[in-house]
Amino acid sequence: xxxxxxxxxxxxVDVVIFTLQEQDLQVLLVRRKHPPxxxxxxxxxxxxxxxxxxxxxxxxxxEEETGVRDVRLEQxxxxxxxxxxxxxxxxxxxxxxxxxPGRTTVRAGDDAADARWWPVRSLPPLAFDHDRxxxxxxxxxRHNLRCMMALPELLPETFTLRELQAxxxxxxxxxxxxxxxxxxxxxxxxxxxxxxxxxxxxRKRKLYRFRHxx
Amino acid sequence: xxxxxxxxxxxxVDVVIFTLQEQDLQVLLVRRKHPPxxxxxxxxxxxxxxxxxxxxxxxxxxEEETGVRDVRLEQxxxxxxxxxxxxxxxxxxxxxxxxxPGRTTVRAGDDAADARWWPVRSLPPLAFDHDRxxxxxxxxxRHNLRCMMALPELLPETFTLRELQAxxxxxxxxxxxxxxxxxxxxxxxxxxxxxxxxxxxxRKRKLYRFRHxx
Numbered sequence: 001x002x003x004x005x006x007x008x009x010x011x012x013v014d015v016v017i018f019t020l021q022e023q024d025l026q027v028l029l030v031r032r033k034h035p036p037x038x039x040x041x042x043x044x045x046x047x048x049x050x051x052x053x054x055x056x057x058x059x060x061x062x063e064e065e066t067g068v069r070d071v072r073l074e075q076x077x078x079x080x081x082x083x084x085x086x087x088x089x090x091x092x093x094x095x096x097x098x099x100x101p102g103r104t105t106v107r108a109g110d111d112a113a114d115a116r117w118w119p120v121r122s123l124p125p126l127a128f129d130h131d132r133x134x135x136x137x138x139x140x141x142r143h144n145l146r147c148m149m150a151l152p153e154l155l156p157e158t159f160t161l162r163e164l165q166a167x168x169x170x171x172x173x174x175x176x177x178x179x180x181x182x183x184x185x186x187x188x189x190x191x192x193x194x195x196x197x198x199x200x201x202x203r204k205r206k207l208y209r210f211r212h213x214x
Numbered sequence: 215x216x217x218x219x220x221x222x223x224x225x226x227v228d229v230v231i232f233t234l235q236e237q238d239l240q241v242l243l244v245r246r247k248h249p250p251x252x253x254x255x256x257x258x259x260x261x262x263x264x265x266x267x268x269x270x271x272x273x274x275x276x277e278e279e280t281g282v283r284d285v286r287l288e289q290x291x292x293x294x295x296x297x298x299x300x301x302x303x304x305x306x307x308x309x310x311x312x313x314x315p316g317r318t319t320v321r322a323g324d325d326a327a328d329a330r331w332w333p334v335r336s337l338p339p340l341a342f343d344h345d346r347x348x349x350x351x352x353x354x355x356r357h358n359l360r361c362m363m364a365l366p367e368l369l370p371e372t373f374t375l376r377e378l379q380a381x382x383x384x385x386x387x388x389x390x391x392x393x394x395x396x397x398x399x400x401x402x403x404x405x406x407x408x409x410x411x412x413x414x415x416x417r418k419r420k421l422y423r424f425r426h427x428x
Contacts, residue, residue, distance in 0.1 A: 007264040009225050147357075
């Protein structure tokens with residue numbers, strides 16, 4: 001059988017995008033306008049053009065459906081279980097992104113009937129296998145954090161160690177010991193002092209910045 | 215245009231599999247029997263069946279082409295640049311695996327004219343974008359190591375800290391300070407003492423095992 005006659009799967013991209021609002025980890029979801037799973041909430045995404053690079057497709061779909069643009073994507077994983085899409089074999093390449101707290105305005109467009117941020121700890125039922133993709137994204141985000149990788153999108157240019165700890169706690173969903181946290185962050189060379197001081201509740205706190213922007 | 219008429223890409227899987235031989239990091243490559251890139255060396259892999267899960271396809275292709283089986287796969291990344299395959303748009307899902315040092319016998323089969331281990335520091339020219347995939351695999355392996363993730367495949371059940379350090383040095387391609395290494399490994403709770411001692415060159419060395427098997 002010539003190569004051109006083998007049946008081919010469909011390929012899509014999805015973008016799991018998180019932000020922090022009031023120290024609460026949130027994810028951007030869209031409500032589907034069309035079948036399958038019409039009316040259900042889903043991770044923004046769609047089909048890859050036949051000549052379109054994967055990351056270009058991911059950025060295009062994100063902007064078309066939610067209005068969000070200018071984000072840095074990290075490839076998360078590819079999900080291809082037969083049966084995950086009732087329309088036929090569909091393999092999806094999922095991406096992870098973080099949005100700075102001040103840039104979270106969204107507007108639904110294209111195939112999305114609605115678009116909004118949902119707190120990760122209370123999500124609606126999701127279309128397709130999107131609950132599995134979201135769980136994987138959360139695991140990856142927590143892994144990045146535990147490996148002490150910088151998350152510059154979620155913090156201002158300079159910050160106190162207490163602010164950094166609050167971001168960690170929001171994402172990990174647990175309280176951390178300040179002494180252990182301070183020791184681990186400093187020994188990992190993740191941040192450096194700016195030399196500046198901020199007064200907070202009558203105390204002087206040193207300001208830090210990430211040593212390496214990703 | 216109905217969904218069924220949109221042009222669809224081809225989807226393949228590839229498996230980058232490493233081992234250690236004489237403290238040298240090696241990767242398994244196959245020589246291609248057919249065009250494109252006939253006669254060139256490549257990462258083992260091939261087309262995904264229309265009803266076949268991605269990981270099943272990866273394990274099948276690895277065994278068909280090299281005889282290697284019973285390995286644990288970790289999904290590495292998906293590569294889909296238009297133009298990476300002269301036959302048409304092809305998106306490949308790449309996997310990473312490690313093979314224990316004692317299990318490295320291979321035999322070429324299926325689409326492979328030859329199969330052998332190559333030292334990572336002196337590779338032949340590779341087909342497709344496989345040099346890029348391999349570079350990504352190496353980066354991931356080193357990342358896993360730096361994040362102090364256990365690599366139980368590459369070590370015996372129990373080992374000395376010097377043996378563990380030798381594995382790290384082979385993969386990172388650099389010498390490590392034994393004191394710093396010891397402190398980091400122990401503080402990361404990666405390993406635990408077995409209570410046994412091994413005599414080596416007249417000195418007693420404590421034996422360790424990984425705390426959590428992955």
